[in-house]
Amino acid sequence: MSLDQARAFVEKMKSDVAFKERVLAIEDVDARLSCIQSEGFDCSESEIKEVAGELNDEELDLAVGGVVKHIFWGMSYQC
Numbered sequence: 402m403s404l405d406q407a408r409a410f411v412e413k414m415k416s417d418v419a420f421k422e423r424v425l426a427i428e429d430v431d432a433r434l435s436c437i438q439s440e441g442f443d444c445s446e447s448e449i450k451e452v453a454g455e456l457n458d459e460e461l462d463l464a465v466g467g468v469v470k471h472i473f474w475g476m477s478y479q480c
Contacts, residue, residue: 407444407452410437 414421427433
């Protein structure tokens with residue numbers, strides 16, 4: 402597992418609308434992480450949270466689309 406993989410996941414969330422919508426549609430935390438890993442991203446929940454904390458408001462808005470409940474496992478962001 403790695404932060405590099407978590408960063409790659411966040412970049413894909415910013416650049417691939419269909420991927421982002423597919424991930425956001427999954428409400429269960431374990432199912433969401435399983436989907437992310439099945440897409441080839443070898444990262445953990447904590448690594449994704451760490452990378453999300455590195456983003457500025459504009460980058461976070463691109464990745465998650467403003468106010469998104471549960472995108473990073475229970476963390477809500479207002480951009």
